[in-house]
């Protein structure tokens with residue numbers, strides 16, 4: 001009976017209920033949007049900021065100062081000053097592997113460049129790296145990474161070079177990128193052929209002929225170099241299977257007191273502090289774990305970038321939270337006003353129910369049940385809209401959709417229902433106070 | 445004694461006390477008074493209603509008729525005096541206990557019809573059953589038949605005329621077989637035709653042995669009653 005009443009009275013005062021549902025829907029839309037954005041966008045935003053470069057640089061521990069003048073490295077490399085390329089997957093195997101967005105190795109080979117069909121040659125460096133190289137991981141044989149992931153802002157006029165598959169040892173590097181400044185100096189464009197001869201003492205590798213697939217613009221030293229698949233630089237230096245450094249892009253949380261203490265010396269931490277630091281995604285603890293994973297590696301955070309990122313994301317999330325809370329509070333107040341009018345309007349009905357012997361809780365159950373349903377409907381509507389808005393924001397700002405975790409749906413519905421119920425508390429007290437004699441007789 | 449115990453006692457006595465001459469007392473009001481601040485709405489009213497009685501309470505507007513009816517129906521409590529309803533002393537009950545006794549003992553009919561607008565006629569009757577015990581559609585339908593409204597059982601109040609709505613209210617007042625039916629100017633908002641139908645209905649209920657207290661200021665209607673209680677400025681005259 002109570003349920004039937006609930007159902008039938010739901011359609012009473014439809015306009016006001018629609019208005020209440022709309023109010024709730026608006027706040028639910030906001031909450032859903034913000035929820036979806038702060039869960040997915042926390043990551044997305046961090047990834048987006050990663051486009052301004054990596055935040056951890058891994059080098060051999062013994063690396064002596066390299067002597068680089070105008071993009072040309074004058075300090076010939078030795079084996080012990082490099083890392084094994086075959087160790088790189090270990091960076092994606094640390095405790096915080098899911099926070100590693102990508103990595104790109106570096107190996108610089110000094111060369112003399114001769115442009116096909118022309119006389120004369122110039123000096124330059126070949127920077128070998130991964131563009132979008134397959135790096136087989138224990139749990140993901142198809143994992144691909146490289147500068148295209150960690151430096152998405154690199155611009156190429158033309159095509160990216162083709163990288164040989166790591167399993168295909170016979171494959172040769174055929175294509176390279178030429179930095180914009182160097183391309184201008186050499187007067188080359190996509191499609192030109194270059195002959196690259198190794199330069200430097202004791203290097204006996206054969207010259208290599210390659211095609212320029214595109215011209216690269218980064219705003220960094222790469223603009224003055226030839227950027228090629230790693231295998232080419234290894235061939236030109238005779239350092240097969242070695243890399244000089246690895247740039248790692250990791251998602252991190254803001255630095256705090258604990259992490260600064262750890263930065264000074266992990267020995268200063270108590271065992272408990274150490275555990276807590278180790279299990280948090282500070283840039284310093286991720287760097288530390290990389291050092292543990294790769295023998296003889298030194299991983300140094302690129303501080304300015306890393307610290308700033310974490311702080312900005314934290315601030316944005318706080319902002320989202322505050323706006324959500326304000327929206328929910330506003331909705332509760334709006335519903336409260338609407339509910340108040342409803343109850344006053346239906347005072348006769350309430351008085352009649354009381355006169356017929358209804359217990360207070362039954363009347364409360366009817367009105368709160370109705371309010372709850374209105375909240376549920378508004379909330380459901382809001383989830384849909386919020387999902388849409390989140391997608392729109394995702395596409396607008398990040399150029400991709402936003403993954404909304406399914407848990408958002410029940411959470412937002414519960415928040416909506418609670419909003420309405422909280423908004424109904426004060427009006428519902430009128431029900432308790434209402435005396436049937438005041439409303440049932442003609443006089444009132 | 446707790447009200448529910450009193451109910452039980454009243455029920456057992458019900459069975460023992462069957463002689464028609466010593467008809468059971470349904471209302472025993474003694475020295476009832478009700479004041480609202482300085483307004484004495486009711487002063488020292490004493491009367492008895494026995495089972496099967498049809499009492500009319502009459503008096504000019506503002507004489508305290510509704511105030512008295514509110515006390516009899518346990519919607520309000522007197523500020524002085526005592527009032528037994530079917531053997532239970534009600535003047536001192538708490539509000540929660542009054543609710544319990546009211547839905548057990550009293551059927552109410554108001555001047556304005558007071559039906560729940562979004563429930564059909566039969567559902568409005570069932571609501572009273574629901575608050576009393578358990579809703580039973582067949583029984584509710586039978587009560588509507590009794591007041592000649594069986595054919596409109598599934599209509600909403602807005603689809604019924606005033607007279608028809610009032611008959612639904614009477615069916616609702618009957619449904620739980622209350623010890624007492626209280627009607628406050630039930631025909632006050634009706635035209636002559638409908639007034640006649642409603643009064644005939646009350647008459648036939650009285651002949652079935654129902655106990656009825658009717659408030660009216662229409663002398664013609666008052667004349668139909670067994671006895672009349674006249675009020676003037678809150679006093680019985």
Ligand SMILES: Nc1ncnc2c1ncn2[C@@H]1O[C@H](COP(=O)(O)OP(=O)(O)O)[C@@H](O)[C@H]1O
Pocket residue numbers: 443480483484485503504505506507508509510511512
């Ligand atoms: N809740 C109340 N507060 C103050 N005065 C009241 C209240 N109810 C009734 N009265 C007063 O009591 C008197 C009797 O009212 P009422 O019982 O409604 O008269 P009747 O029903 O005979 O017209 C009136 O003077 C009225 O103003």
Ligand SMILES: [Mg+2]
Pocket residue numbers: 441509510511
């Ligand atoms: Mg009156």
